[in-house]
Amino acid sequence: MKIALVDSGIGLLAAATAVRELRPDADLVLSSDPDGLPWGPRTPQDVTARALAAAEAAAAHRPDALVIACNTASVCALPALRARFEPELPVIGTVPAIKPAAAAGGTVAIWATPATTGSPYQRRLIADFGAGAPVTEVPCPGLADAVQYADEGAIERAVAAAAALTPDDVRSVVLGCTHYELVADRIRAAVRPGGRPPVLLYGSAGAVAAQALRRTGERPEPDATRTGALTVLLSGRASELPQEALAYPEGRLLSGVGAAR
Secondary structure: EEEEEEEOOOHHHHHHHHHHHHHOEEEEEEEEEEOOOOOOOOHHHHHHHHHHHHHHHHOOOOOOOEEEEHHHHHHHHHHHHHHOOOOOOEOOOOOOOHHHHHHHHOEEEEEEEOOOOHHHHHHHHHHHHOOOOEEEEEEEEOOHHHOOOOOOHHHHHHHHHHHHHOOOOOOEEEOOOOOOOHHHHHHHHHHHOOOOOEEEEEOOOHHHHHHHHHHHHHOOOOOOOOOOHHHHHHHHEEEEHHHHHHHHHHHHHHOOOOOOO
């Protein structure tokens, strides 16, 4: 089995790791776009063009499923990607985990990029899946870029700024950008300082990985032998994981797997 993942940058590491945990024997193709990131400030047309290019590079490796491990690309480009590749190649998008967060009860905060915060897309998700829960949209300027470049100081500042906008009584935080899942522990600590009960964090990686297996007709086999190969494409070029990826446990885990490039 081979699963391809597409993102502007290293935000795809969380979903790739979730796939690896479910199926250690699965080959992975990670196709990102360092030449064009960040995608967030781009027009929908630009995002669609760049996502299609990254997906085409990944599809050349004949995967069994294509995961769009990027909230921005899922919002802007998913219809075009599905029109291009399905039904031959299943395409799985990424949606913020608003539904399970709201179901947990209490106040919910959605951390997202400034472009996504307050967008019609996110407001529709809240209306459709928020189940009437109190929801606060929290913009996180600079956080995705800080994570992308593993800039510890910038991560700390961006997380602190977003935490200051998050209600004190929040019970759940939805991570509305795949990059944020790489710093989940720091987000949890910032929102609940001083030993207060921790908030519940809701990312999309686990659900996306499970859906990728379902779409391929495969079952989780977490005890399978860790034989999966890793292919890394940077703006279509065969490469290795960027050095910044190794700053995170997910990147180090993936880099330790035998690579086929």
